[in-house]
Amino acid sequence: MIAPADQTLAAYDSKVEGNVIFTKLDAAINWMRKNSMWPMPMGLACCAIEMMAAACSRYDLSRFGAEVMRFSPRQADVMIVAGTVTYKMALAVKRVWDQMPAPKWCIAMGACASSGGMYRSYAVLQGIDQLIPVDVYISGCPPRPEALLEGLMRLQQKIETEHSFVEQKKELIAELTA
Amino acid sequence: MNAAQMTSALKQKFGSAVLKTKEFRGEHTLVVTLEGAKPLLKYCRDELAFDYLVDVSSLDYMGKEPRFEMVYELYGYGHHQHLRVRAAVAEDVEVPTVSDLWPTADWHEREVYDMMGIKFSGHPDLRRILMWEGYPYFPLRKDFPLEGKPSDMPDIGFTKVAPMADGPFVTSPGVGDTVTREPRSRRPVE
Numbered sequence: 001m002i003a004p005a006d007q008t009l010a011a012y013d014s015k016v017e018g019n020v021i022f023t024k025l026d027a028a029i030n031w032m033r034k035n036s037m038w039p040m041p042m043g044l045a046c047c048a049i050e051m052m053a054a055a056c057s058r059y060d061l062s063r064f065g066a067e068v069m070r071f072s073p074r075q076a077d078v079m080i081v082a083g084t085v086t087y088k089m090a091l092a093v094k095r096v097w098d099q100m101p102a103p104k105w106c107i108a109m110g111a112c113a114s115s116g117g118m119y120r121s122y123a124v125l126q127g128i129d130q131l132i133p134v135d136v137y138i139s140g141c142p143p144r145p146e147a148l149l150e151g152l153m154r155l156q157q158k159i160e161t162e163h164s165f166v167e168q169k170k171e172l173i174a175e176l177t178a
Numbered sequence: 179m180n181a182a183q184m185t186s187a188l189k190q191k192f193g194s195a196v197l198k199t200k201e202f203r204g205e206h207t208l209v210v211t212l213e214g215a216k217p218l219l220k221y222c223r224d225e226l227a228f229d230y231l232v233d234v235s236s237l238d239y240m241g242k243e244p245r246f247e248m249v250y251e252l253y254g255y256g257h258h259q260h261l262r263v264r265a266a267v268a269e270d271v272e273v274p275t276v277s278d279l280w281p282t283a284d285w286h287e288r289e290v291y292d293m294m295g296i297k298f299s300g301h302p303d304l305r306r307i308l309m310w311e312g313y314p315y316f317p318l319r320k321d322f323p324l325e326g327k328p329s330d331m332p333d334i335g336f337t338k339v340a341p342m343a344d345g346p347f348v349t350s351p352g353v354g355d356t357v358t359r360e361p362r363s364r365r366p367v368e
Contacts, residue, residue, distance in 0.1 A: 087335055087336060087337045088309065090335070090336070091334070091336075116340065120325065120341065120342055121324065121326065121340055122323075122324070122325065122326025122327070122340065123308075123309075123317070123326070124340070125338075126338070126340055126341065
């Protein structure tokens with residue numbers, strides 16, 4: 001049995017101290033994942049300007065390992081939907097999301113991406129969660145860079161609690177236990 | 179020649195095609211017949227040096243006849259004068275394009291077509307410009323609800339009805355003062 005990830009403890013072995021760390025596979029995988037999230041910047045409106053500010057030196061996303069903005073969805077694992085998703089853009093966002101390899105996460109940045117925001121209108125999708133699963137919603141119009149950093153840290157906390165190995169490598173586990 | 183003089187000159191030249199002239203705070207407007215609009219606009223460009231078409235827009239007077247109205251905003255870089263030309267358009271009547279006079283009218287007329295459903299005869303490329311090809315409605319018409327109508331084109335686009343009541347950005351009109359109208363006042367602070 002694999003213990004839940006949040007109950008995992010690391011321990012040093014006195015004989016090989018400094019060279020070997022005992023931990024749970026889930027904890028190790030999650031630790032690696034959460035400290036190296038590669039964002040897909042889906043910048044659609046003014047929120048994208050704040051996202052750019054968050055990536056620049058003053059706020060510095062790289063302190064959280066998320067500085068590698070990838071403009072190819074195939075190289076990204078967290079999509080930051082920053083801005084108003086119009087219906088004309090909606091299926092393009094979905095298509096980019098579908099091209100991202102799993103495991104992947106989604107941050108809905110700002111009021112528009114979360115709920116349509118002030119655009120109660122025929123032209124705007126009322127929240128990107130109608131099309132793709134959202135892990136973290138960030139309030140604000142637009143949110144300040146600090147809010148994006150907070151959202152990113154919340155996502156890191158969420159990734160920490162995932163049963164990443166059991167849930168995502170089911171076939172491998174079935175093969176090993178057969 | 180300033181805009182007022184141009185207006186009277188146009189009225190003299192085109193006579194019965196000019197139905198009305200209007201002046202409001204230095205803005206001069208000519209209301210013309212649809213048939214007379216294009217020759218008049220051509221004359222404005224060629225003889226009166228209106229070399230810049232600022233905007234082409236349209237209005238929907240639902241319930242009135244004729245229903246629509248085209249509005250052309252003209253400007254001349256040489257003489258710095260503004261002129262507005264308006265022409266009423268009945269439903270299902272095609273408006274002659276002015277994209278051969280000012281190339282910028284190409285996209286403006288596409289927008290009018292997309293939003294209002296007015297068709298332009300002689301337009302080189304009359305497609306929708308904001309919504310996608312195949313979207314079934316004209317959203318700026320008065321009989322189109324603000325919240326939209328559902329539509330679906332697989333793999334291209336879909337629309338749903340937006341919720342108009344409640345939500346974080348909806349105020350309560352007619353209730354108390356501006357503070358109690360604010361959306362946040364309806365939500366108890368924890």
